Amino acid sequence: MTQSPADRPAHIAIVTVSDRAASGAYEDRGGPGAEDWLRATVTSPMDITRRIIPDGREIVADCLRDLADEQGADLILITGGTGPAPRDQTPEAMADVIDKELPGFGEEMRRASLREVPTAILSRQTAGIRGATLMITLPGKPSAIATCLDAVFAAVPYCLDLIGAAYVETDPARIKAFRPKT
Numbered sequence: 001m002t003q004s005p006a007d008r009p010a011h012i013a014i015v016t017v018s019d020r021a022a023s024g025a026y027e028d029r030g031g032p033g034a035e036d037w038l039r040a041t042v043t044s045p046m047d048i049t050r051r052i053i054p055d056g057r058e059i060v061a062d063c064l065r066d067l068a069d070e071q072g073a074d075l076i077l078i079t080g081g082t083g084p085a086p087r088d089q090t091p092e093a094m095a096d097v098i099d100k101e102l103p104g105f106g107e108e109m110r111r112a113s114l115r116e117v118p119t120a121i122l123s124r125q126t127a128g129i130r131g132a133t134l135m136i137t138l139p140g141k142p143s144a145i146a147t148c149l150d151a152v153f154a155a156v157p158y159c160l161d162l163i164g165a166a167y168v169e170t171d172p173a174r175i176k177a178f179r180p181k182t
Helices: 019-023 030-041 057-070 090-097 103-114 118-122 142-163
Strands: 010-017 046-053 075-079 127-130 133-138
Touching: 010 030, 010 057, 019 046, 030 046, 030 075, 030 142, 046 057, 057 075, 057 090, 057 127, 057 133, 075 142, 090 127, 090 133, 103 118, 103 127, 103 133, 103 142, 127 142, 133 142
Parallel strands: 010 046, 010 075, 075 133
Antiparallel strands: 127 133
């Protein structure tokens, strides 16, 4: 018997996209930063999967397809590869696999980030849906990840509800999840 989305832990995947972190030349700080943020904010049961992969459109797209389609991730946070450098192709890879883009996520993340650093205008964060999986691209720096998630996460639980993903609740002292009253 299949569990309903409300009766199972959310499966959240965190993907770090970085040539240097994938090769071991650089310590991944983005993945742990995103996980720390989630553990401090999400109060409902969740299972977290973390992956570190190199930059590149095809490898990122293949990883996202696997996590959404084969691993059943409800939410995928992708950190890194969102800048203007030639190897930064995370938004393009996500565009290759999603059914719907949710550009408001990127707009709000950039707005929040611009209050802290003028180079946030170079950021290409966005979000999209593949089946019952919400994907959000994030910067690689832990403080920037927190800024972006603080800006948009109130809408994430309801988005997950709408697409048939697992139920997620938050600590209202940190982020009050918004669900319209029915």
